[in-house]
Amino acid sequence: METKLTGRVFVLGDDIDTDQIIPAEFLSYNPSVPEERKQFGRYALCGVPEGQTGLPQGDIPFTAEGKYQSEFSLIVAGKNFGCGSSREHAPLAIAEAGCQFIVAESYARIFYRNCINGGYCAPLVTPETIRAEFSTGDEVTLDIEVNTLVNTTTGKSFAIDSLGDAGEIISSGGIFKYARTHQTD
């Protein structure tokens, strides 16, 4: 995981559940098969209803038709991101699409844990509501060493909470790789 990123932002609302992140009809793909794993990037966030995908405009797909990678490298969302099922395919889909960072007001428990332990993407928390300050496509700069997110399109800067010990698990590539590099005996 990079500690600094400059890229374009994709904006979502509150309560983005795992069925919106990766609809159940795509869950028969096996993430352990590389050719099938790619499909999750293609369908990432395709379940978000019309009017709510890529705010404020609301009709922007996260991954363009026929592509496997998203042009957006960071998601800004509201509260309770990732609520719903335990499907690890959800953070995996966002990561497969090439997006390593989510900045939201709060997360559902299983999604948060899956992001970290699977080493998929960093679930960053903002202490305040900031999504209205971003439009999908704005250029942003994130620096997780100083915990700030800057909307370079508007010039405004926002604080984010530190990932704490979880940051190292993600940058190691997940709980297994972390454990191997931190064995004490």
Place this chain on the structure above:
Amino acid sequence: MGMTITEKILAAHAGRDNVTPGEKVWCKVDVLLTHDVCGPGTIGIFEEEFGEDASVFDPEGVVIIPDHYIFTADDKAQRNIEILRSFAAKHKLPYYYDPDFIPSGGCPGEIPPCYPDPRNTNYGGVCHVALPERGHARPGEILIGTDSHTCTHGAFGQFATGMGNTDAAFVLGTGKTWLMVPESQKFTFTGELPWYIMGKDLVLHAIGEIGFDGATYGAMEFDGETVMSLNIDERCTMTNMAIEAGGKNGIIAADDLTEEFVQARTDKPYTKYESDPDANYLATFTYDASTLEPTVAKPHSPGNRATVREVAGTKIDRSYIGSCTGGKTTDMLAAAMVLNGKKVTVDTFIVPATPAVDISLDELKVDGKSLREIFTESGCRIGPAGCAACLGGPQDTFGRANEPLTVVSTTNRNFPGRMGHKEAQIYLASPLTAAASAITGELTDPRDVVTLTGPVGTRE
């Protein structure tokens, strides 16, 4: 300071005298549950991380129940069952519940046939109903499942929670996991349960109270004379939906009824825990069940509570009665008691959760008629046991909302697209309400269609 049941179970599994909320503790896991949607990914990570020849932590502690995508022509879904089969054979897992009516190699391009006889199949059906039926839910244990509704099994006085593939693979190899001790909230229901109120109404009421992220990271403990008067099916309906408030686990103390159920299905020893009188709760809520109204969750959130009377008259296109929270024997009986002698006016899908529930459709009688006869005569379509359209699934799934329909459903989740089409409007309700609405074609309070002599889901 005393401890809650949840804290006591975690302390015991962490080798500690006590734990406090917020602490992260390493716990021994008793049972790992997985299914056909998350099993293949979990197995893939397990083999990559521990090696192709690694052993699972305890073959008796691994329960694999394919249930999500069984009756579909999706070739990947059929392939996933093969992956589970070979894994179970390789590790000699005694508790793998094979859909044995699907031939080796699957049914290319076709929906597999239904089991010819529900009495004669090893297939489990919906994992959260099959797991207790087969004796794997035991008080005091820790159960981790690759499914968010694993919290169901808290109805047996155990700690049960859902996790992802990576965490499950870790458990599969080590028999351990780290857990943050959750803060508990207590929901006490007192008073006599009216016939028109079921476990689903109670839990939808509680979720509506705290909001559908109101228990995030927390434990939802259900208690009170009303809850303890419920049968096992109805208790499971309640704990099943703890996740719909974001909860880590739902839990109900084990009592004599729990023990009777468990002992009839397993010889394994278990430990009963009760919350101490001075245990600490983040919040406590007390409700008089006798004053509650039949309740729904409106689209698109399980916390979007309304009474049925508030939304009465809303036209529906479909009624769906099934799933781990709404396809158990008690749910089937409740629906049949409403539908008996009446015709449905909208497409109505009945999906028994497990082959055992399917058998009960023939064995249980209302006014001398089997539930299957009642459903058939009223015009319902009955499907084979499984998760079916509760989570949408592949396009050819039985009961899937492939169009923007308005559906009243006994399932547990109504997010956009959950049952198929993104614009489908899903109202979550009890089987009494779903059946009453099927008759009128609009959301209907069961009291406006029938009068029953007592609650369907209380203990005998």
